[in-house]
Amino acid sequence: MKTLFKCCHAFLLCTTLTVFASPAEDLGQFRAYFKDKFPSVPFNEFNNGVYAINEDARIAWQDIEEFPPYEEAILNGKALFETSFTNGRNYGNCFENNGVGVSQNYPYWDRARQQVITLALALNLCREESGIPALKYTEAKLTSILAYMVYTSREMKTNARIPTNDKKALESYKKGKKFYYQRRGQLNFSCATCHIQNSGRRIRSETLSPSLGHTTGWPVYRAKWGSVGTLHRRFIGCSKQMRAKEYKLQSEEYRNLEYFLTYMSNGLPINGPSYRK
Numbered sequence: 419m420k421t422l423f424k425c426c427h428a429f430l431l432c433t434t435l436t437v438f439a440s441p442a443e444d445l446g447q448f449r450a451y452f453k454d455k456f457p458s459v460p461f462n463e464f465n466n467g468v469y470a471i472n473e474d475a476r477i478a479w480q481d482i483e484e485f486p487p488y489e490e491a492i493l494n495g496k497a498l499f500e501t502s503f504t505n506g507r508n509y510g511n512c513f514e515n516n517g518v519g520v521s522q523n524y525p526y527w528d529r530a531r532q533q534v535i536t537l538a539l540a541l542n543l544c545r546e547e548s549g550i551p552a553l554k555y556t557e558a559k560l561t562s563i564l565a566y567m568v569y570t571s572r573e574m575k576t577n578a579r580i581p582t583n584d585k586k587a588l589e590s591y592k593k594g595k596k597f598y599y600q601r602r603g604q605l606n607f608s609c610a611t612c613h614i615q616n617s618g619r620r621i622r623s624e625t626l627s628p629s630l631g632h633t634t635g636w637p638v639y640r641a642k643w644g645s646v647g648t649l650h651r652r653f654i655g656c657s658k659q660m661r662a663k664e665y666k667l668q669s670e671e672y673r674n675l676e677y678f679l680t681y682m683s684n685g686l687p688i689n690g691p692s693y694r695k
């Protein structure tokens with residue numbers, strides 16, 4: 419009985435904290451947690467995922483980075499990005515600074531549309547506004563353009579903004595956060611179970627990477643995929659591991675999740691596209 423009471427009490431305290439924490443407070447706690455957990459890893463290194471915390475994996479990765487398998491995607495992406503649509507416009511026309519060095523500001527809250535806009539979605543909105551059909555989120559054309567755009571933001575600091583005076587923006591952030599911490603699927607894991615509480619531990623042959631930095635390197639060339647893929651594709655992969663329901667690429671659920679996760683990596687340099695096994 420006593421333990422039960424304690425549990426309830428802890429639960430109440432926990433939910434109270436969650437309800438009142440602002441995004442900035444969340445960010446402070448999140449960073450502090452990983453700093454404490456991995457004291458020898460410099461802040462900027464967290465953008466290298468598992469390679470920041472596992473020396474053997476890091477050595478193999480550094481070899482691969484000498485001839486990066488995502489290089490072709492950057493080149494193809496640049497050519498596609500600069501090709502004009504039939505109406506004479508091009509992708510650059512849809513973005514600030516012609517789309518160069520802007521991806522660190524994505525995803526962002528779009529006040530007019532009242533939703534989170536990711537870079538991938540922005541590319542398709544650009545196409546639709548120019549009267550051409552959207553690309554599939556698995557298509558090499560789309561992932562290559564993403565690779566190029568992100569490449570032009572390398573070294574720039576992740577800068578997701580949550581306009582806290584916009585109720586719906588805050589709500590979307592909170593939905594993303596809730597998604598991350600909510601237990602789901604047959605295994606009853608949350609994203610946080612693996613990437614926060616158990617980060618640094620091994621699961622089968624893999625070391626679990628810390629959530630901090632999870633958004634800086636996308637799109638990623640994965641050896642397992644044999645191609646460049648998006649962050650949402652990875653979300654689906656992890657949902658499968660959890661035996662949990664998957665959502666569609668660029669669904670509202672995943673965009674909110676990306677919004678939360680990117681905000682948690684604010685301040686970390688963009689280093690996409692990157693390589694993962």
Ligand code: HEC
Pocket residue numbers: 466467468598607608609610611612613621624625626627628631632633638652653656657659660675694
């Ligand atoms: C059962 C453990 C487990 C759970 C639960 C889990 N993942 Fe993963 N995740 C992994 C493993 C293993 C990898 C590959 C190794 C690594 O980078 O951690 C990975 C990799 C990732 C990566 C790529 C990291 C990088 O640097 O390449 C992201 C992003 C990610 N997971 C997000 C999520 C999200 C979002 C959820 C919740 C929907 C989630 N994961 C749930 C095990 C898990």
